[in-house]
Structures are given as C-alpha cells and as structure tokens.
Amino acid sequence: MSRLRKVNWAPYLLILPSFLYLLAFFGWPMIRSLQLAVQRDSQILPIYAEPNQESVVVGKLERGTFVTVLDVIREEKSGAAGGLLSRPQFWLKVSGLTPDGDEVVGWAERGNVFVQDASRSDTGEVVEKEVPVYAEPNGQSEVLGTLPRGADVKIVSWSEQGARVEAEGLLSKPAQWIEVRATDADGNAISGWVQRGPVFVEDATISARGRVASGEGAREWTLDYIKRMVRDRNFKKALTTTLILIVLILPLQFTLAIVMALVLQARPRFTTLFLYIYSIPLGISDLAAGLVWYSIFTQKGFLNSFLQELGLIDKPFIFISNEHKHWIIVAIVLAEVWRATSIVMVIVVSGLQAIPLELLESAELFGANLRQRLWHVILPLLKPSLQVALILRTILAFQVFAVVVAISGGEVVTVLANETYRWYDIGGYNNPHVAAAYAGFIMLISLSVAVIYLRTVRSQEEKVAKP
Amino acid sequence: MTAGTQTQTYVLDKASKRAWRRRQLRRAGVHVLAVLIALWILIPIWLIATMAFSTPQDVRAYPKQIAPTPLSTDTMEFFLNAEGILPATRNSIMVALITLVLSTAISAPTGYAISRYLFPGRDAFRLGILAVRAFPIVILAVPLAEQFRDWNMYDKIYSLALMHTALTLPTTILVIASVFASVPKELEEAAKVFGSSPFQAFMRVVIPLALPGIAASAIFTFVMSWNEVFAAILLTLENRTLPALILYTLDKSSDPFKFAGGFFMLVPSLIFIFMVRRYLFNMWGQITK
Numbered sequence: 077m078s079r080l081r082k083v084n085w086a087p088y089l090l091i092l093p094s095f096l097y098l099l100a101f102f103g104w105p106m107i108r109s110l111q112l113a114v115q116r117d118s119q120i121l122p123i124y125a126e127p128n129q130e131s132v133v134v135g136k137l138e139r140g141t142f143v144t145v146l147d148v149i150r151e152e153k154s155g156a157a158g159g160l161l162s163r164p165q166f167w168l169k170v171s172g173l174t175p176d177g178d179e180v181v182g183w184a185e186r187g188n189v190f191v192q193d194a195s196r197s198d199t200g201e202v203v204e205k206e207v208p209v210y211a212e213p214n215g216q217s218e219v220l221g222t223l224p225r226g227a228d229v230k231i232v233s234w235s236e237q238g239a240r241v242e243a244e245g246l247l248s249k250p251a252q253w254i255e256v257r258a259t260d261a262d263g264n265a266i267s268g269w270v271q272r273g274p275v276f277v278e279d280a281t282i283s284a285r286g287r288v289a290s291g292e293g294a295r296e297w298t299l300d301y302i303k304r305m306v307r308d309r310n311f312k313k314a315l316t317t318t319l320i321l322i323v324l325i326l327p328l329q330f331t332l333a334i335v336m337a338l339v340l341q342a343r344p345r346f347t348t349l350f351l352y353i354y355s356i357p358l359g360i361s362d363l364a365a366g367l368v369w370y371s372i373f374t375q376k377g378f379l380n381s382f383l384q385e386l387g388l389i390d391k392p393f394i395f396i397s398n399e400h401k402h403w404i405i406v407a408i409v410l411a412e413v414w415r416a417t418s419i420v421m422v423i424v425v426s427g428l429q430a431i432p433l434e435l436l437e438s439a440e441l442f443g444a445n446l447r448q449r450l451w452h453v454i455l456p457l458l459k460p461s462l463q464v465a466l467i468l469r470t471i472l473a474f475q476v477f478a479v480v481v482a483i484s485g486g487e488v489v490t491v492l493a494n495e496t497y498r499w500y501d502i503g504g505y506n507n508p509h510v511a512a513a514y515a516g517f518i519m520l521i522s523l524s525v526a527v528i529y530l531r532t533v534r535s536q537e538e539k540v541a542k543p
Numbered sequence: 544m545t546a547g548t549q550t551q552t553y554v555l556d557k558a559s560k561r562a563w564r565r566r567q568l569r570r571a572g573v574h575v576l577a578v579l580i581a582l583w584i585l586i587p588i589w590l591i592a593t594m595a596f597s598t599p600q601d602v603r604a605y606p607k608q609i610a611p612t613p614l615s616t617d618t619m620e621f622f623l624n625a626e627g628i629l630p631a632t633r634n635s636i637m638v639a640l641i642t643l644v645l646s647t648a649i650s651a652p653t654g655y656a657i658s659r660y661l662f663p664g665r666d667a668f669r670l671g672i673l674a675v676r677a678f679p680i681v682i683l684a685v686p687l688a689e690q691f692r693d694w695n696m697y698d699k700i701y702s703l704a705l706m707h708t709a710l711t712l713p714t715t716i717l718v719i720a721s722v723f724a725s726v727p728k729e730l731e732e733a734a735k736v737f738g739s740s741p742f743q744a745f746m747r748v749v750i751p752l753a754l755p756g757i758a759a760s761a762i763f764t765f766v767m768s769w770n771e772v773f774a775a776i777l778l779t780l781e782n783r784t785l786p787a788l789i790l791y792t793l794d795k796s797s798d799p800f801k802f803a804g805g806f807f808m809l810v811p812s813l814i815f816i817f818m819v820r821r822y823l824f825n826m827w828g829q830i831t832k
Contacts, residue, residue, distance in 0.1 A: 090656035091668060093649045094716055101683065101709030102675055108686035336580055342573040352820050353581045356588070359812030361770030363786045367805025368591045374798065378590050381606030392605060414587060422823065471677045478772045478790060482801075485794055493681050493773065500685055500777055508689050515682040522679055 106519075112512035116175070116298045121189075121291030123182035127151065127167035135180030140506060141288045143172035143189060146181070150278075166279075170286065175300035175509075177307040190289035196234075196277050200254065202227045204274035209260070213253035213269040220268040221260040229256040229275060232267070301509040305517065308510070310490050310498075317405070317480075318491045322473045324409045325416075329469065330462070332413060333420035338454075341428050357418040366482025369411035370396075373403070373483065396484060404489045411479050416472070420465045427461030428454070467529055471522040492518050588809065594799075595619055595806035602799040622803030631788040634700055638775075638784055639768040641704035646711045646764045647719075647757065654719030655749075659728070676713035683709070684774040691778065698780040706778060707768040715764050718822075722756030723749070759822035766815045770808075 119139040125132040127149055137143065147169035166186035174180050202223045211218040213235040223229070232255040252272035260266040305311055336354055340347060357365070372378045373395045380392040395403040431454065439453045455462075477493035480486060486494045492514060498504045500511035589609075594602050596611040599618050622628060656662075657669060687706055688697065696702040726749050734744035772786035779787055789796075789804045796804075816823070 084660065084662065087656040087660035087662040087665070090652035090660075094653040094712060095668070097649055097709065097712060098672075098675055101687070101706070102678060105683045105686040105690070108690065109682050112686055112689060332580075335576070339573055339577045339580065342570075344570075344574045344577045350577050350581055352817065353584055355820060355823050356584055356813060356816055358823065359766050359770070359816040360809055361772065361786060361812070363772050363790055364770075364805050364808040364812070367789075367801050368587045368809070371591055371594055371798075371802050371805070372587065376603065376605040376607065376798070378607055378609070381609075384606045414584070468677050471679060475679055475681050475773070477681075478786070481790060481793060482805075496681055496685065497773070497776060500688065502780065508685060512685045515679070515685045519679050519682045526677075 109512045109515055109519075112509055113301055113516045114297055114299065115295070116300065116509070117295045119288075119291035120294045121184055121288045123170065123172075123180050123184055125182055127169075127183040131183075134182040135174050135178070137170075137172050137180065137184075137288045137291070138175045139288050139291055141172045143168075143170040143184075143286045143288060145170055145189075145191060145284050145286050148186075148279075168286070172288070175298070176303040184288075188288065188290050189286045191279075191283050191286040196231075196279055198231045200229045200231055200256070200275045200277040202229065202258075202270075202274060203276045206261070207270055207274040209256070209258075209266055209268035209270055211268055213255070215271075217269075221262075221264070221266045223256075223258055223266075223270065224261045227258055227260075229254070229258040229270070231256055231277065235269070301507075301513045304507075304510050305513040308495070310495055314490045314492045314495045317489055318474060318476065320405060321408060321412070321476060321491070322470060324405070325412045325473060326466070326469060328409065328413050329417045329420055330466070332417045333424050333465075334455075334458075336417070336421045337424040337428055338450075340425060354421060355418055357415050358422070360415055361478070362412075362415060362476070363478035363482055365411050365415035366408075366479040369407050369414070369479075370483050373407040396488075398488050401489055404484045407483050408476075408480055408489070411483060412473075412476065415479070416469065420469060423461050423465040423468075424458060427458045430461075431457045463529065463533055467526050470525050470529070474518050474522045474525075588813075591802055591806045591809065594802035599799045602802060618799045618803045619807070622800055622807060625800060627783070627788055628785070628804075631783050631785045634779075634782050635769055635785040637700050638704045638707060639765045641701060642707040642711060642768040643761050643765045645704065645708040646715045647761045649708070650712055650716040650719050651757065653716050654721075655723050657716070657720040658723035672713045672716055676717070680710060680771075680773055684777040687774075688777045697778070698782050700782060703775060703778045703784065704768075706774050707771060710771065710774065711764045711767045714767070715760055718760040718763070719753075719757060722753050722760065722822075725756065726752045756822055759819040762815050762819050763822075766812055769811055 116138070120136045121139070122133045123135045123137055125134045128151075145168050149167050149169075151165045151167060167183045168186055168189055168191075169182070170184050170189060171179060171181040202225055205225050207223045207225075209220045209223060211220055235253040235255070253269045254272055254275060254277070255267070255269050256275070257265070257267045340351060340354070344350065360368075370377070375392050375394050375396070377395075379395070380389070383389045384392070394400065395407065435453060435457070436449065439449050444452065475493045476491055477497070480489060480491050480494060484490075486498070496511050496514040496518070499507050499514060593609060593611045594607075595618055596614055596616065597608070597618060598613065598615040599621060601608065601611070601615075602618055657665065684706070691697040691699075691702045730748050730752070731744050734748045735741065739747065770786065772784075772790055775784045775787040776790055783791060786808060789801075789808070793801070
C-alpha cells in the first residue's frame with residue numbers, strides 16, 4: 077500500500093469539458109466585467125468654451141452620449157487644402173453628460189456629432205473638381221456627365237444606402253446619394269445621381285437632439301463609471317428597494333418553507349399530490365409569476381374585484397401607482413414568496429429527511445411539545461440546510477428583476493438588476509460600462525453578504541463550543 | 544396508509560384516549576394546513592388561467608369573474624397572433640433545445656466522474672460547482688454581451704444557448720451526479736465479473752438505469768432555459784426569446800396580452816414539473832450536500 081499508485085487520469089478527462097466551459101463562461105466574463113466597469117475604451121470628444129479649437133476645453137463627452145443641440149454657427153474656412161473650395165464648417169453648441177455624470181455645455185464640431193433628423197436645404201454646391209453624375213444612385217451605373225467645381229445643383233431627392241445601427245446603437249454614416257438637376261461642364265442640362273461628399277449641402281434645420289459620433293481615442297483606467305452609477309438618480313432607490321425586498325421576502329419565505337416541509341413530514345393523506353402541488357412553483361419563471369400577481373393587483377384586477385364583491389370598497393383602489401409604492405412592494409413580496417418558496421422547501425425537506433427519526437420520536441416520548449421539538453431538535457439539526465438555502469436565496473434576491481418589472485413596470489419601483497438592464501439596453505442609456513459597474517456592485521454585495529453569513533455562523537459555533 | 548396504522552397502534556398500545564384525541568385533532572390541523580398551502584399555490588394559477596380563457600371583453604371587465612364564462616380562446620389567439628410571438632416562441636424552444644443537448648452532453652461525463660471516482664481535487668471541484676451555482680447571472684450577462692458583439696455573435700440563437708448552457712451546467716452536473724450515484728456500483732461490478740469490459744458494463748448496465756434520471760434532468764434544463772429572461776433580454780435584440788419579448792414589450796402591451804402571455808409561459812413548466820416530479824428531490828436536494 078505504501079507504493080505510490082499510478083494516477084488515474086480518467087476522472088480528470090471526464091471533468092475537463094465542464095471545467096473548461098465553466099472557466100470560459102464564468103471566470104473570463106467576471107474579469108471582463110470588472111474591467112468594463114473601470115476601463116474606458118472609447119472615443120472622447122473635447123467640448124470647447126468657444127467655437128474654435130484653440131479655446132479652453134470645458135469638458136469631455138464620450139462617444140455615444142446623447143446631447144442637446146443649443147445653437148449652430150457657420151464658420152467659413154479658407155481651405156485651399158485638399159483641392160476643396162471653401163467648405164464652411166459648422167460648430168454646434170451642445171449640452172450633455174460627461175462619463176461621470178456632470179453636465180457640460182460647450183462647442184463641438186458638427187462632424188463629430190451625429191444629428192439624426194437634420195433637414196436639408198434643396199440646393200447644393202459642387203465643391204470638388206469634375207464630379208460624375210450617375211444614372212442610378214450607385215457608383216457602378218452609367219456616367220451621364222460631369223459637373224464642374226462651383227456648379228449649383230437643384231436637389232430632387234435623396235437616397236441613403238447602407239445606413240445601419242451599429243452595435244453601439246449609433247447610426248453608421250450612410251452613403252448618401254443625391255438626385256440632382258444641374259448644368260454640366262459643357263453647359264447642358266443634366267439630371268442624375270451624385271454622391272453627397274463632393275456636393276456640399278447645408279442643413280436647413282438641425283434637430284435639437286444629437287449623439288456624439290466620434291472623438292479622440294482613449295483607453296485608460298477610470299472611476300468615472302462607478303461615480304456615474306453612484307450619482308445616478310435611481311441608484312439609491314434601486315439599492316433601498318432591493319434591500320427592503322430581501323428583508324421582507326426571506327423571513328416569510330423561510331417560515332413558509334419550514335411549515336410546508338413539516339406538513340409534508342407529517343404525511344397527510346395524498347402526500348404525493350400535495351408534494352406535486354407544492355413543487356409547481358419550481359418551474360414557474362419570475363416573469364410569469366410577476367404577471368400572475370399583476371393580474372391580482374392591477375386596478376381592474378382580482379383583488380379589487382374581490383373587495384368590491386365583499387362590499388369593502390365601492391370603486392377600484394389603485395394599488396400600483398406612484399402614490400402607493402408600499403402596495404407595489406407588497407405585491408412583489410407576495411409574488412416572490414409564491415414563486416420561490418418551493419425551492420427553499422425542497423432543501424428543507426431533504427434536510428428533514430436526514431434527521432434520524434429516533435431523535436424526533438424520543439423527543440416526543442420525553443414530552444416535548446411541537447414548539448419545543450421545533451426549537452430544540454428540528455431547527456438546530458436543519459441549520460446546515462437552512463444556511464445553504466439562505467445564502468442561495470439571498471444572492472438570488474439581489475438579482476430580482478422580472479417580477480419587479482412585470483408588476484411595477486420598472487419605473488416607480490426599481491431594483492439593481494433592472495438598473496443594470498436599463499443602462500445596458502440599446503434603446504435606453506446604452507452604456508455597458510455603467511451597466512458593468514452595476515453588475516459588479518451586485519456581485520460585491522452578494523459576496524459580502526455570503527461572507528458575513530458564514531462568519532456569523534462560525535463565530536456562533538465557536539461560542540457554543542467554548543463554554 | 545402508514546399514518547393510519549400508526550394511529551391505530553397508538554390506540555391499541557395505550558389507553559390514554561386524550562392523547563389519541565389530541566393526535567386526531569393535530570392530524571386534522573395538518574390536513575387543513577396542507578390544503579390551505581395548496582390553495583395559496585393553486586389559486587393564482589387558476590386566476591391567470593381564467594384570464595387566458597376568457598373573452599378579451601371579460602378580461603377588461605370589472606369586477607372580474609373567477610371562472611372563465613363563457614370559455615373562449617380569443618384572448619390566447621390574440622396573444623399568439625400578436626407580432627413576433629410565434630418567432631419568439633420558436634427562438635425560445637431552439638435555445639432551450641440547444642441548451643439541453645449541450646448541457647447534458649457536457650455534464651454527463653462530469654457527473655459520472657464525481658459519483659464514481661475518488662480523486663484528489665474532487666471535493667474542491669464540487670465546491671467550485673456549488674459556488675458557481677450561486678453566482679450572480681447579472682454579472683455574466685453584461686460582459687458576455689459585449690464579447691459577443693466584438694465577435695459578431697450578438698443577437699444569435701446559439702450565443703444565447705451557450706450562455707444558458709453555462710447557467711444550467713452546475714445544476715445539471717449535480718443532478719446527473721446524483722442520478723449516477725443512485726445506480727448501485729455492485730451492478731456495474733457484477734457485469735465486469737461476468738466478462739463485460741468497463742465500457743460494456745457502462746453502456747449495458749449503468750446507462751439504461753440512469754437514463755430516466757438523465758431525461759428528467761434534461762427536461763429540467765429545458766425549463767430553466769425557457770424561463771430565463773435577464774441574459775435573454777441582454778443578449779438579444781431582433782431574435783428575442785419569448786420571455787425577453789414579453790418583458791420588452793410590457794409597457795406597450797394590453798392586459799389581455801400580458802395575462803395570456805403569463806399563462807402561456809407557465810404551461811410548459813406545469814407539464815414538465817409533472818413529468819419530473821419523481822426526481823425533484825433528487826435534483827434540488829443535491830444543493831445542500
């Protein structure tokens with residue numbers, strides 16, 4: 077036996093796939109998430125105090141930031157460079173939020189800010205030498221003639237091609253084609269398609285909303301996103317609500333789960349049927365549970381119908397509203413208790429099964445009543461199962477999401493996970509960095525709660541062991 | 544039945560009639576409690592089903608009836624015919640099926656290794672899986688979505704399935720390990736004694752015995768993926784899964800749509816939980832060990 081046994085590699089080979097998979101999908105994203113929260117890898121647009129590049133930079137806006145356009149000025153540029161005629165330059169006075177959430181107002185060049193619904197005037201001017209006019213709005217079609225520099229064109233229609241929403245939610249610049257009527261180099265009237273670039277068209281109006289489209293590349297460590305998260309108007313609200321929900325849900329859930337398990341332990345008639353019914357919520361999604369309880373608590377819902385039939389109210393009471401946040405919380409708590417108690421129950425039941433029957437019987441024999449048996453025999457023996465369930469449920473409770481959105485719409489009452497989603501959502505704030513900061517924050521508090529639990533448990537055990 | 548005999552023994556055993564009556568009372572109490580808890584779980588399901596099978600007019604009516612009269616499939620049809628619902632349902636099923644196959648295929652060998660071999664690092668690995676099981680999904684979804692964008696895998700059915708596989712893997716591993724553990728080792732060894740190779744013993748003895756349990760675990764994996772909404776809504780845009788689509792359109796949708804949607808999402812869970820009921824404790828009991 078003292079001889080070293082040959083290492084059996086079989087189990088390692090068998091666990092290898094899942095080990096690698098978990099590493100790739102848990103280890104790596106976790107690091108990446110923290111990196112996203114504290115590293116800027118984007119483009120930053122300087123905002124100037126005056127509409128010229130020599131003036132003071134009053135702030136910086138990140139690519140993708142929404143801005144409000146306050147003013148537009150036109151600046152003639154004497155640019156012989158690049159063979160261009162004087163192509164006027166535009167400056168926009170914009171207001172937007174810096175990466176850490178401060179408001180900045182100042183000037184930016186038009187080219188760096190994408191304004192989606194700018195309307196354009198119906199005349200243009202050719203600013204390059206010999207611009208070809210095509211029969212179709214693409215460069216492969218027949219060339220009908222050329223336009224000389226300086227020619228005025230009358231715009232008939234526009235065609236935008238290849239405009240698409242990029243991953244970041246920005247419109248990539250489309251290839252714009254203009255159908256024009258003009259006089260060509262030989263003095264003949266011509267009509268056809270030209271590309272927008274060589275023909276300068278002034279914006280007749282500019283919409284008040286825009287988005288930063290480009291800037292100087294920046295890759296640096298930053299606390300901006302974390303600051304932005306903490307300063308976010310919903311941060312405190314979301315954190316408080318999440319904590320309130322945990323404090324309300326967990327005790328209810330555990331009490332009910334223990335009662336359910338004890339009822340099953342007492343083996344009533346049709347135990348299997350009851351067991352099945354009690355297990356149904358295991359398969360119900362949080363979204364479905366939220367919608368179920370929404371049907372009860374909504375204005376024309378079952379609860380109001382019930383109260384009205386009983387004659388307790390004469391018109392529906394609006395539970396889900398800005399003024400009755402506590403009722404929304406009640407609905408969410410009930411939905412979560414309804415849905416997730418079964419998970420705790422199953423853990424408690426398997427914990428109960430591990431308790432030797434003789435122990436319970438002898439306690440009963442010695443005259444311990446139900447309460448005494450519960451406090452002095454059952455609960456202490458259940459402790460390990462309850463601890464696991466508690467840690468599991470607390471961590472999951474920090475991620476409560478769909479129930480809240482289904483019941484409250486996610487505006488009036490919001491939670492941390494919902495904020496993560498809102499910051500990530502392309503139709504929403506569309507800022508993965510702040511979303512990652514939120515996600516990291518959720519992980520941090522769930523981990524610390526788990527550690528605190530384990531510590532408390534250990535110190536209690538030591539206390540018991542010492543005297 | 545066991546309960547009945549138990550009480551009877553007590554009657555025969557001891558004369559104390561008082562104790563017997565108290566016992567009967569307590570048993571009645573247990574039954575009342577059992578029924579109350581069952582109602583607490585069943586009534587909300589009944590209510591949403593009522594909504595799903597009432598006419599849209601009845602759904603909007605107030606006060607509401609507590610049974611669907613007249614019975615109508617109009618509300619369900621309205622929901623199913625709403626834009627995007629059928630493709631989203633197809634997406635959900637596809638994601639759940641890919642997840643089921645991947646997750647089961649990857650976890651089966653691991654489950655077998657954990658249940659059959661004692662090897663250095665086994666406990667650490669088990670503990671790691673438990674820790675990962677409790678891991679916040681929220682933190683995975685954001686960076687993975689970003690990564691998938693970089694790799695042009697964003698908004699794809701298979702990328703969401705990869706994510707769901709990761710989410711379900713820890714549970715599936717633990718469940719399959721317990722399934723294999725319930726197959727007596729002696730049977731496998733007996734087969735070897737009678738001349739089977741280890742592989743034959745595995746294929747002919749272990750697999751047939753473990754198959755129902757593995758099927759139950761696969762069904763459960765399906766349900767987990769079908770239900771998952773946070774990762775789904777972050778990782779998809781055009782190709783929404785059903786829960787992601789419903790959640791996304793929530794603020795624009797009418798009550799009949801919401802109720803029918805809630806019921807529609809609930810149905811597979813009811814069926815599947817019924818199918819795997821025998822294995823539920825095998826599955827969930829595992830987390831404590």
